[in-house]
Structures are given as structure tokens and as C-alpha cells.
Amino acid sequence: MGDSQVIALCRHTLLAVVATGCLAFTLPAAHAWGPAGHRAVGAVADDLLDDGARSVVSQLLAHDLDKNEQPSHRQSLAEVSSWADEIRSTSANRPKWHFDDAPACGKIPAGKPWCEGGECASTKIEELRQVLGDTSRSERERNEALKWIVHLVGDLHQPMHTVTNTYLNEELDDDGNPTDRGGNDVHVALSGVKTRGARKLHGVWDTDFVAQAFHLGSSQVVPPAEVKKLVVRAKGLQDSATGGSPDAWVAESNALARTVAYDFDEFTCFEPINDIVVLNAAYVKRATQLVPKQIALGGARLARLINETLGKASH
Numbered sequence: 001m002g003d004s005q006v007i008a009l010c011r012h013t014l015l016a017v018v019a020t021g022c023l024a025f026t027l028p029a030a031h032a033w034g035p036a037g038h039r040a041v042g043a044v045a046d047d048l049l050d051d052g053a054r055s056v057v058s059q060l061l062a063h064d065l066d067k068n069e070q071p072s073h074r075q076s077l078a079e080v081s082s083w084a085d086e087i088r089s090t091s092a093n094r095p096k097w098h099f100d101d102a103p104a105c106g107k108i109p110a111g112k113p114w115c116e117g118g119e120c121a122s123t124k125i126e127e128l129r130q131v132l133g134d135t136s137r138s139e140r141e142r143n144e145a146l147k148w149i150v151h152l153v154g155d156l157h158q159p160m161h162t163v164t165n166t167y168l169n170e171e172l173d174d175d176g177n178p179t180d181r182g183g184n185d186v187h188v189a190l191s192g193v194k195t196r197g198a199r200k201l202h203g204v205w206d207t208d209f210v211a212q213a214f215h216l217g218s219s220q221v222v223p224p225a226e227v228k229k230l231v232v233r234a235k236g237l238q239d240s241a242t243g244g245s246p247d248a249w250v251a252e253s254n255a256l257a258r259t260v261a262y263d264f265d266e267f268t269c270f271e272p273i274n275d276i277v278v279l280n281a282a283y284v285k286r287a288t289q290l291v292p293k294q295i296a297l298g299g300a301r302l303a304r305l306i307n308e309t310l311g312k313a314s315h
Helices: 003-012 035-048 051-061 083-089 121-132 139-155 201-214 224-235 246-261 281-312
Strands: 187-190 277-279
Touching (some): 224 281, 277 281
């Protein structure tokens, strides 16, 4: 079945399958890197912690609580990496912290106008870093700051968490939003991949491309052998690559969103996309090649941030 046939089939129904006879797997909707991606970022960082930081992290996670305020028995950055998603159904949920909705087109304005009240990932990472390194704060405060940092650094290396396509004249989508909500309002199908229906552009970057990159099937854990490869990749990065500020990471990921994630013919700046977009094989290949790079980079930057923050703290 060619792409034109896929498009026709998808237009007939959102629940159509993409192509007969192709690889099949179905992944749950997610709000950031899915559990596999976040856990991999945390696992890379776990390996790259220095002895002093590792000791403090162990202390801060010794009495870790889950979303229900019960002992979680989680002892690593990998294990706590999805806590910030798990608490979405609780009063601790902070949905705006997961994104930096920089524009998909035009110059990125100074002052981060999308971060009203400091409610965005890049600003929160800087604030939470101060809490993490402050030994006068309670163990609980530092523990949650650590868990948020692990998650938000991962978020900023998923390109669709640093971008949104704002519609001209504030034309509203079906949910009353003047943007595509970081690709959540762009419905897509992946050429060569069979799903139960149309997916969201944001969602395929969260989960599908992670699964493709690491051959996960329905699993949500990157295999240890693949994590080792990511660690080797992270260790090979130059110091200049692993440094920088969260604002710089946003700009970098936003550029990837523009040049890779939104790089399909149907995308038009400032305009909604009403039809289902078929992402061709070349697109899928580029995306799945980018995912390991971003996870390794995110893990390396997370480890450096924690090492530097806890290295300055008095233990």
C-alpha cells in the first residue's frame, strides 16, 4: 500500500490501520518521553554520577515516597524518572512545568513570553537546582526537587517539549487553543508501522520512536545492553556539549523540532493541520536516529548538573 492509499484510508476513519503486513505494536499515550525514554535518561545519568553526588542521591532517595505517599523503594535516578508524570492525578501535579512552548516559526523572542509566572521547564530546573543544593532545606524538598530535575531535563531533550505552532489570528483548534499544543493536535500515521488508529505527532516522539530506536515492542524499558551503548555515547561527548543552561537546551531542541519533527510537507507555519499526516520512511529513520542521541545527551547533562549542584553543597 502506497502513502497515497494510506492517506485515503486514514481520512476514511481515525481508527484505520496504516498498512497491512507491517510491523505492529501499540503504545500508550504519554505526556513526555514515555517511561522508557525517561528511564533511559536517568540510567545514563546514574552511571555518570561522581562518588560524592551518588552518595547524596542515595541519601535523598532512601525514604522516597510514591504518588500515594507510600515508600517507593526506588533507589536510582532511572527508577524515579517518571514520578513527575505519575503524580498527574494528584494535587502535586504541575502540568506547565513539563514544557517550554517556544514558537515553531520565526525568531524565538527574548524573555520567554510563553513562560508566564516562571511556569515552564527551563525556569523550574534552575529554581529546583537551588533547592537541591541547599542543605538547609528538608530532605523531602530536596528529594522532590531531584525527581523533578531528572524528569524535566529529560523533557527538554524531547524536541516536541520545546515547541508549538501558534496559529495566525489566534484561529482556534477544536479544543479552543490558538496553537497545536506542541504537536498534540497534529494527527499522524507512521509509514511501515501498524497502529490501532491515528497517533499524535507529540505522542510518536514520546514513545513510538523510542520503541523503534531500541526495538522495544510493547516494553517500556530500554534493555541494559542498549543503556550501555548510551552511556558510552554520553561519555564520548565533549564538555562543551554537556554544559550550557536549560535555556540553551530549549533553543537547541527547538531547532531540532523545526528541522526534524516538523519536517514534513503538510506543515505550514501559523496554520492548523486538519488532515492526517503520513510520516514517510525517511522521516521515521531520521527520528529514530535522533532519539538515542537526545537521550544520551540528556543523561550526560543531567549527570553534570547533579554533580555540580551536589558538589557545591555541604554534605
